Amino acid sequence: MSHAHGTRIQQHIGDPVSSAPPVGREKLEEIFQDIQADMRFDHELNGCLNCGICTATCPSAHYYDYSPREIVQLLWTENLEGIYDAMQEKIWACAQCYTCAARCPFGNSPGGLVMLMREVAIKHGMESARNVLRPFSRVMLKLISTGNQLSPDMISKDGFPDWGPNISKVDAPLATLRKAIPVPTLHTTKTAWEVNLKTSVELYTIWEETGVLDSLKTIDQNLYDVIGDIMDEKRDDWQDFLDDQEDEDDDD
Ligand code: SF4
Ligand code: SF4
Numbered sequence: 116m117s118h119a120h121g122t123r124i125q126q127h128i129g130d131p132v133s134s135a136p137p138v139g140r141e142k143l144e145e146i147f148q149d150i151q152a153d154m155r156f157d158h159e160l161n162g163c164l165n166c167g168i169c170t171a172t173c174p175s176a177h178y179y180d181y182s183p184r185e186i187v188q189l190l191w192t193e194n195l196e197g198i199y200d201a202m203q204e205k206i207w208a209c210a211q212c213y214t215c216a217a218r219c220p221f222g223n224s225p226g227g228l229v230m231l232m233r234e235v236a237i238k239h240g241m242e243s244a245r246n247v248l249r250p251f252s253r254v255m256l257k258l259i260s261t262g263n264q265l266s267p268d269m270i271s272k273d274g275f276p277d278w279g280p281n282i283s284k285v286d287a288p289l290a291t292l293r294k295a296i297p298v299p300t301l302h303t304t305k306t307a308w309e310v311n312l313k314t315s316v317e318l319y320t321i322w323e324e325t326g327v328l329d330s331l332k333t334i335d336q337n338l339y340d341v342i343g344d345i346m347d348e349k350r351d352d353w354q355d356f357l358d359d360q361e362d363e364d365d366d367d
Contacts, residue, residue, distance in 0.1 A: 143196060143198075143199055146198065147195050149238060149239075150198070153234075159223060159224040159227040159228050159231070161222050161223055163188055165184065167184050168218050169184050170185075170215075172215060172218050175208045175209055175210050179208040183215045183226070183229070184225075186205070186228060186232075187223055203241070204243060207243060212226065213227070237333060238330060238333065240334060244334055248334055255331070255338060256342060259328075260315075260346070262310040262315050263310050312353050312356065313353065315349055316349060
């Protein structure tokens with residue numbers, strides 16, 4: 116989802132790269148160019164008054180060392196070093212609720228800009244992206260390989276030790292508790308929904324064509340390999356099914 120255009124990185128104004136940046140100037144420029152080359156960038160950054168309304172309404176800003184105003188200012192002033200620094204930790208604090216986008220008098224979407232920065236962090240294989248996404252490897256495996264999501268009954272204390280002490284809360288009698296909540300979908304806990312073989316195979320093409328698998332390869336080679344094997348198997352199954360259909364048609 117990107118379009119190429121020349122960089123407009125400023126050489127002197129608003130570009131306080133220190134004499135010893137965390138990575139070379141060339142890499143900092145490459146990262147910023149990747150962010151601004153996305154077609155969403157110009158829709159989501161129109162200017163900034165530095166008024167702080169976004170930060171005042173941001174739930175994440177209340178709990179973390181994080182400010183959407185700061186993120187927008189870094190991008191608006193093209194502070195390459197600051198952008199890189201924010202991508203090491205701060206951008207992962209955003210809850211993607213888009214309250215900021217609804218309130219900004221300039222029509223900016225700080226949450227949308229954070230999303231772009233996250234995608235670029237993944238593209239560049241940043242350690243921060245690996246660390247944030249590591250606990251979700253099982254979810255990604257299930258979602259990408261089956262097109263289905265984690266269902267409540269799959270969440271167990273033994274299955275998710277990396278979720279920390281809070282996982283022990285699933286020891287509660289959830290089935291009984293769910294029955295007390297009058298929302299029928301919450302009672303479907305063994306599977307999320309049925310995804311047939313044809314749809315799964317089509318989804319693999321989408322994951323490939325949209326670059327999702329390339330991103331995954333950058334941040335988790337092992338998971339990429341496992342998913343690749345599953346995709347090959349399912350594609351073979353689908354081809355066998357088509358061959359069987361053809362044989363049946365020939366018999367008729
Ligand atoms: S992004 Fe919008 S709300 Fe936030 S400081 Fe800038 S102008 Fe104000
Ligand atoms: S989308 Fe992110 S930056 Fe915007 S209000 Fe929500 S948590 Fe804050």
